[in-house]
Amino acid sequence: MKRNLLLIGAALSLSSCSTLFGPATTNVTVIGLNDFHGNLEPTNFAGVKVPDPADPAKQISLRTGGVEVIGGYLDQERAKNPNLIFVGAGDLIGASPVTSSLLRDEPSVIALSKLGMRASSLGNHEFDQGLKELLRMQNGGCDSNAPDKACKFQNPYPAAGFQWLGANVVDKASGQPVFAPYSIQEVGGAKIAFIGAVTKTTPTIVSPDGVASLSFLDEAASVNRYVPEIKAKGADAIILLIHEGGVSKDGFDQPACGTLTGPIADIVNRLDPAVSAVISGHTHQGYNCTINGRVVIQGDFYGHLLQRLDMTVDKRANKVTAIRAANVVMDPRSTPRNAAMTELVARAKTLTDAVKQTPLGTVASASILRAANAAGESALGDLIADSQLAATADRGAVIAFMNPGGIRADLNATGGGTTVTFGDAYAVQPFGNTLVVMDLTGAQIKALLEQQFDNPNPGSNRILQVSKGFTYSYDSTAAKGSRVDASSIKLNGAALDPARTYRVTMNSFLSTGGDTFSTFKEGVNVLQLPNLVDVDALAAYIKANPGVAGGAQDRIIKVR
Incomplete structure (x- = not known):
């Protein structure tokens, strides 16, 4: 018995040594999606022009995005680096095409869940159908205010496989968050914290009745409130997912732009320095900028672009030592398609095409x-x-x-x-x-x-x-x-x-x-x-x- 205890003790000591003396750093890839709006299928992306098949002398917009290509890209990149995490910056649903919205956007939430999304900030369009319906989209079930649409794609609707985050969305009566303010995900041995926030103007751009019980607080102050709590839990990196944005004079493919203006600039300037990067949305812009040395990126809309952050994380020092940011075109010409997503889109189209094509x-x-x-x-x-x-x-x-x-x-x-x-x-x-x-x-x-x-x-x-x-x-x-x-x-x-x-x-x-x-x-x-x-x-x-x-x-x- 004493010998067994000695063996156990030796094993624990070796485990501790592995933590102390193993690799100090790990490479983590964060892939972000903003303003998807239920676009299961590709749409025209004005940012890339290609010859018109009917008239090669004419240039037309490339059709990009769609869950088949997004899924294929994620498959491809996970094979290169398993330390990859997929997240969102709001408006994943709402104002969606008929293939998704006639099914209450359930196919879109199910698709993103199957693609491994782990967390997303709330967006204003998540509140289009009111708080109760959004909570159903998060938690599952068929108790919907649109029973003619709910649970028609899958019965019962199984809930989102990711968390919507809202550090600045609180119940008016209690002052408490209605959604989780942040989520800490372990990736490659590193703890990556994602804080979510949505534009504080949300009550002015959605039906007031649907958010009457909620307060939308200042974004930066709400984010900063949770930073000490997150650091106390040993997070190695903190990334803000926020459904608020700005505009830039530079193109989506210009790195480290310095021309970003709008609400997001003010928010970022007031953030706690512990926030390493900002994945943004709302303004439907493609930009890859820096504000005071901090990455602030947005990927257009409808899944045309995915934001990509390649980070080197020091697990012993609990900090990010390097970040490389880029917007990646979801180009069907060079990206494989995900077979499971092809099947999902086909089912959604089968259920909606008769109405759509009338x-x-x-x-x-x-x-x-x-x-x-x-x-x-x-x-x-x-x-x-x-x-x-x-x-x-x-x-x-x-x-x-x-x-x-x-x-x-x-x-x-x-x-x-x-x-x-x-x-x-x-x-x-x-x-x-x-x-x-x-x-x-x-x-x-x-x-x-x-x-x-x-x-x-x-x-x-x-x-x-x-x-x-x-x-x-x-x-x-x-x-x-x-x-x-x-x-x-x-x-x-x-x-x-x-x-x-x-x-x-x-x-x-x-x-x-x-x-x-x-x-x-x-x-x-x-x-x-x-x-x-x-x-x-x-x-x-x-x-x-x-x-x-x-x-x-x-x-x-x-x-x-």
Whole structure:
């Protein structure tokens, strides 16, 4: 017995020596994905041009991304370095194509889980369907607010295989985090801590009702709060996954750029020095920059690029001694496909293609664009507002308003022709917002139009798209509250009467004050139309108007 104890003691001593005298450093690869938005299949990436097969003299965007190629790349790189960890920077779901969103984005979460994702920051779009539904996406089950979509891909839905992280998302009543603030992952013997945060502007860009119980705190202060706790647990590296970003003058493939501006720059400048690198998102930009010597990277959107950090970690000193950062194009020409992902995408398409391919009617051109003119008005915005007015005219509506942020893509006719399918329309309006009708006075409509210039998200277009017959002009240089010329606000050529009541239509997101348009919350005689979804209104309008064109963009005039 004594001999056995001596042998055990010797083994323990050897184990301790191995820890003390084994390799001090390890090489860890971190792969990041931001703003995936349920894009299971490849999409056009403007960052890389290739010859058009139909006309080699013409250059077109390379189709990149998709879980098959992302999975193939991860397989390939894991074979080179098993010390690889896959993480996200938010908006993995929400505002998704029909192949994912008609199945409540469950195929996308299942795909990313199967690809080995370990953690992701929350994004604002994770909250599109409210907190309860997001918790279901995290924890599994079929108790959904969309029973017609939930658990249709896999029953029961098995839960995410990764943790959504939100250090700055707390319950208003208790002040406690609703999601884990951080996750420590062991990779190659090193402890890598990931802290997650989401833009504090989230309540202004999602339906307020869905996040009414939550507070979104300052990002940097929330991250810094957890750094001592993480260090006390022996973390060798700390990486911030954050759904907030900026813009850079340099290309996605330019290393160590120094031109990054926007909210992320302020956040990074206030971070604890122990945070070694920042994987960011939200602004749909490709950049690879440094701020005060710290890597700050973002990978475009839809999986076109993956962020890659190759780190040398000193396990004895508990620190990162080197980081090499790069954005990697998910190029199907040079990257193998993951067979399991091919099977998953095929199943999702089988379940959704019948709906997706249903023809609605014809349009005047192959594409109706969402790009706004100098006044902030778009041809597609006009068309959508017209469709919502037409859908609610029998409820007395005379004006319709549409938020530009809810228009997620151009209306592209299938195959470059003029026939539009339900899938084409759904790509434009994937949120499933329902329509609402209410009464506003002329004075309230003037106040609403002035709120377009109270922008909590600088750089974004907040000019509401309006239905035909409603016109006005504005001067962006005028004093706050006086930018819209009251005498120019007209309905069918007649000046709006400030004291008169008008019946107006908007989507359910706007109706509760979304995008900080609080005037909508003052409406009276509110009629909720739970069975009238915005995309269905657009579909019906296209059916009823063969060859319909986008609006002429002449309803809103910018004087200066």
